[in-house]
Amino acid sequence: MERNEELFLIKSIAEMLNKETNMEVMLQQVLKRILELTNLKTGWIFLFDEEKEYQLAAHAYLPEALELKGRKYMCEGSCRCIHRGLTGNLKKATNMIDCERIERSIKEKRGNTEGIKLHASVPIKLGEVMFGLLNVASPGKLNFDDDELHILESIAYQIGTACERIRLSEQERSMLVLEERNRLARDLHDSVNQHLFSIMYTARGTKSISENQTITNSLDEIYYSSKDALAEMKDLIWQLSSDHIKEGLKIRLVNYCKTLDLSVSYECLENKIPDYLETAFWKIGREALNNINKHAESSKVIIHVGKIESFFTLKIEDNGCGFNMNEVSNSGFGLTSMRERAKLINGNCLVTSEPNKGTVVYVKVPIRKERKEYNESIN
Numbered sequence: 001m002e003r004n005e006e007l008f009l010i011k012s013i014a015e016m017l018n019k020e021t022n023m024e025v026m027l028q029q030v031l032k033r034i035l036e037l038t039n040l041k042t043g044w045i046f047l048f049d050e051e052k053e054y055q056l057a058a059h060a061y062l063p064e065a066l067e068l069k070g071r072k073y074m075c076e077g078s079c080r081c082i083h084r085g086l087t088g089n090l091k092k093a094t095n096m097i098d099c100e101r102i103e104r105s106i107k108e109k110r111g112n113t114e115g116i117k118l119h120a121s122v123p124i125k126l127g128e129v130m131f132g133l134l135n136v137a138s139p140g141k142l143n144f145d146d147d148e149l150h151i152l153e154s155i156a157y158q159i160g161t162a163c164e165r166i167r168l169s170e171q172e173r174s175m176l177v178l179e180e181r182n183r184l185a186r187d188l189h190d191s192v193n194q195h196l197f198s199i200m201y202t203a204r205g206t207k208s209i210s211e212n213q214t215i216t217n218s219l220d221e222i223y224y225s226s227k228d229a230l231a232e233m234k235d236l237i238w239q240l241s242s243d244h245i246k247e248g249l250k251i252r253l254v255n256y257c258k259t260l261d262l263s264v265s266y267e268c269l270e271n272k273i274p275d276y277l278e279t280a281f282w283k284i285g286r287e288a289l290n291n292i293n294k295h296a297e298s299s300k301v302i303i304h305v306g307k308i309e310s311f312f313t314l315k316i317e318d319n320g321c322g323f324n325m326n327e328v329s330n331s332g333f334g335l336t337s338m339r340e341r342a343k344l345i346n347g348n349c350l351v352t353s354e355p356n357k358g359t360v361v362y363v364k365v366p367i368r369k370e371r372k373e374y375n376e377s378i379n
Ligand SMILES: Nc1ncnc2c1ncn2[C@@H]1O[C@H](COP(=O)(O)OP(=O)(O)O)[C@@H](O)[C@H]1O
Pocket: 291, 292, 294, 295, 296, 297, 318, 320, 321, 322, 323, 328, 331, 332, 333, 334, 335, 336, 359
């Protein structure tokens, strides 16, 4: 590549990176632009997360064999470049001789690889922290020379900086959203909540000085509906406010019980629960506690978090009025959403109840296996 062409390439990529504010769109666009300007045929970008998982963040003009089954073979399993990237053994742009994803495609006759055998792998970094890979390839191209690797490296540096810029601006945006939600929560607390509280106690107070049955019945109705509205408002305010977001599962569940005036006994036999599970357990738990608050006619709850064989478990138990499971339709949003949330993480949620014998919500989720260590000898 001539010097002028190089400069044009770098400038045009920099301009594109500078404009875009959406990570996915930015990566997809920049990849296509790189291919256009370098006359390479195909490329893809992997991004790594904190848990050392990778995801295919962008791809362009993949050969048929890699496009197969919705790019299943690009999104699953490890390979040399991923392994080297994740173990810190890919310091600079490199020719990745014999791409294993291609090799496996050929061996298992998965489809046309369109003459692609090797790709260049270029670390995407910010400072010394590597968080992704830019891979590019062309049919029959068996070597990327030093100049080509050098240019790809400069482009990958720019991509790294652009990713960070977008990440920071997304963070700032979500901070603004959080601030707005907190403001709304405060306003609701100071206005609607106080009014409901005053309606509730005025109804109670007026009832005590009235002897007319029709009036006292209506005052009871006012009292109970404002009490329900107040409970729902408390929940809404709590969900809107972000103060609890950084707290762990135990504090969140226990504090939520306090908000609902439920007395709780909390047992946790597991010190460290993975983040994805904390979120799911928290959301299912909140729903179960809402049901206890609304329906159980009991204010005692036992929460148990544990581990049995290869499963994490969450049990939320009340000793309230229970319900007849044959009479409750499945159309209620709460029970359905608990089951769906458990399913999303490959687990299940079982609700058992009997009239006057309380209710148990039991969630069981398989522990995610660590990614299998990459082994050079495995094909
Ligand atoms: N802990 C509980 N105690 C008593 N009844 C419950 C409990 N949890 C759920 N239920 C019953 O199951 C029904 C369905 O619950 P759900 O799907 O959450 O819908 P919703 O709470 O909106 O009615 C409730 O209406 C209630 O009759």
